[in-house]
Amino acid sequence: MKKLSYVILCFSAVLLSSSVFAKDAVNASDPEITQVTSQGDSVPPYAVSEQLVVEGEKLYKRRCGGCHSLDNNRIGPRHRGVYGRKAGAVVDFRYSKALRNLDVIWTDQTLNEWLVNPTAFARGTSMGFRLKKAEERNAIIEYLKSLSSAPDSSANAQ
Amino acid sequence: MSNNSMILSSRRAFLGATGKTLSATALAMVVGSNIKTADAADASQDIQILNAAIALEHEGIAAYQIAATSGLLDPAVVDIGVTFQGHHKGHRDILVKAVETLGGKPAEEKSLGAYAKDLKASTLKNQADVLRLALDLERGAANAYLGLIPSLGPDYHQVAAQMAGDEAFHAAILANALGQPIPKAALMFG
Numbered sequence: 001m002k003k004l005s006y007v008i009l010c011f012s013a014v015l016l017s018s019s020v021f022a023k024d025a026v027n028a029s030d031p032e033i034t035q036v037t038s039q040g041d042s043v044p045p046y047a048v049s050e051q052l053v054v055e056g057e058k059l060y061k062r063r064c065g066g067c068h069s070l071d072n073n074r075i076g077p078r079h080r081g082v083y084g085r086k087a088g089a090v091v092d093f094r095y096s097k098a099l100r101n102l103d104v105i106w107t108d109q110t111l112n113e114w115l116v117n118p119t120a121f122a123r124g125t126s127m128g129f130r131l132k133k134a135e136e137r138n139a140i141i142e143y144l145k146s147l148s149s150a151p152d153s154s155a156n157a158q
Numbered sequence: 159m160s161n162n163s164m165i166l167s168s169r170r171a172f173l174g175a176t177g178k179t180l181s182a183t184a185l186a187m188v189v190g191s192n193i194k195t196a197d198a199a200d201a202s203q204d205i206q207i208l209n210a211a212i213a214l215e216h217e218g219i220a221a222y223q224i225a226a227t228s229g230l231l232d233p234a235v236v237d238i239g240v241t242f243q244g245h246h247k248g249h250r251d252i253l254v255k256a257v258e259t260l261g262g263k264p265a266e267e268k269s270l271g272a273y274a275k276d277l278k279a280s281t282l283k284n285q286a287d288v289l290r291l292a293l294d295l296e297r298g299a300a301n302a303y304l305g306l307i308p309s310l311g312p313d314y315h316q317v318a319a320q321m322a323g324d325e326a327f328h329a330a331i332l333a334n335a336l337g338q339p340i341p342k343a344a345l346m347f348g
Contacts, residue, residue: 063305066298067214072276075213096206119203119309128207128309129302 046083048146056143059136067129070147076127082106083141083148087122098124111141204311205262208253211306211318212265214299215250219243220273221295225288228279235285235335239292242328249321256314286336293332297347300325304348322347 060068067075077093087102087110088095102122104110114121115131131137222243226236254264274280277295282288303322307315326347 061294062297063301064298065294066300066302067210069276072278074217074276075210098206117309119207123199124203124206126206126210128210128306130305130308132305 044150046145046148046150048142052139052142053146056139056141056146060140060143063131063136063140064129067127079144079147081148083111083145084151085148096122096124096126098122099126106144108141108145111144112137115140200311201260202262203309204314205257205260207306207310208257208260208314209262209265211303211321212250212253212257214302215246215253216265216267217273217277218246218295218299219250220267220270221277221292222246223270224274224277224279225292228282228288230282230285230288232285235289238331242292242296245324245328249324252317256317289332289336293329293336293338296325296329296332300329300347 064076064079068077068079070080071078073090073093077090077095083106085106087104087106088099099122106114110121115137117130118125118127131140222239225231226239226243231239257264268276277291282291300322303318303325307318307322310318329347
């Protein structure tokens, strides 16, 4: 049993990492990498593609808006600032045990893996929603990224 | 060979045989318990996902309650809203039963005030605002159900698809009431 699930894990890890590479390839070929101001002017934002962010915002509303908002907890936790943050960190949201115990920072790669198959990424999570299309994941992640500030560059700026 | 050793060796043979029987039984127990834990893990995973769907239905029911009592809607629109709310109550009841059958505790609803805050109900100024909120929620719910089907156990695939169908029906009526054009491309949801 254990061996089998290990094999399945490795196999899905390979699958997942290949889809991550595919995503990077899309990013690299994007001609328009621009800076977008997110919150206040003292906090440097992540570099994002403005075009992808606009697309991501529309998709976010349709695909995620049934359960999530940026500033209010609903079926799922609020999302503003989730990019770059530890999983399960919105204090007034009641996460599943799976997400509370998930030792992961939300990045391009971890968000991508999560959206491909959340119950495989964190068995026992209450989010079952999968986003099949890589372009949609890519745009939505870019949108979430535009709403966070980059911790490293803000630390350097001090 | 002495009598004693005969007894001993036959005893050993007996023990050996029992040993084998035991290990076979033990194996069956281990396998059985593994199957059981796999089932239990699947059931608890389904409970989690179904409970998120219950939370979604609770929110939908509350949204129609807030809309119906907002004073912003024509009486004919209130009637439609109350009918849609009835469908969401039907979904909730089916999902609650499913979670209870799996041995879980169904997600509870929040207060109406909490939903009003979460949905920013105070920003609704007229009937079109209310219809747009309802449309966003219904469209989001149809997409949500379609996207979670592959994570659910097969027993719940059809019912989740039926619920997505109801939400898509609601979305179509609401989009029409708002005068929105019919989408040109196929596969409008999911």
